Amino acid sequence: MYKPVVVALNRELSLDLERQLERIMHPFTHEPWYVEPADDECSPTHRCDGWRIGGRWSGRYLSSVVDDPDLVNSLCFPKDSPLAGYVACDGGPKRLLDLERVRRTAGEEAWLRWPRFVAERRGGPGFWTPRKEEPLHVIRAEFDEYVEVERARAVTGADLVTHDGEWIDGDGGPGKADEYFRRAGEYIDKLDDDAWLVCLTVHF
DSSP, rough: OEEEEEEEOOOOOOEEEEEEEHHHGGGGOOOOOOOOOOOTTTTTTOOOEEEEEEEGGGTTEEEEEEEESSSSOOOEOOTTTTTTTTESSSEEGGGOOOHHHHHHHHHHHHHTHHHHHHHHHHHOSSSOOOOOOHHHHHHHHHHHHHHHHHHOOOOHBEEETTTTSSSSSSSOOOTTTHHHHHHHHHHHHOOOOOOEEEEEEEEE
């Protein structure tokens, strides 16, 4: 299984970024020789077996600053793109990242699912499922919650590693996702502008 994991860090200029991330992720990465204890199936210090910058979630962040060397794997959008004037990147200093634009883009993408969401709520999954006349305002309230989750996920990823080395897990079971996105979102918003955010593709 692959997930987008966002790492917050205070950049150490004496190390290249990949090396610094290796140090940060080492406590959370399975070693080839490591064997999980029989009585500890979910060891909190060994979560994944590999990661890479960007990967499946390459270009997760947006910036209106072009050609800044601190942006990680930046790529300009074509001039005829709706995102012309922005670059996509895998991270960089928070001050260079337009997090609200990232949230807005994710919200717009989520709204494209509105017709299907209504159809599924009223019609069910099968051709012969009886049609349900569920009030639109009830459906809208649930959809608004979905949009907010998608907006939050665009910035926080599925899990978050703080600059203090804490892994905040987004897989807390039913009802826990909202708490994760609230906590992770507040953490990111409170970070200093010089703190870095980098999105990794992590394999579990």
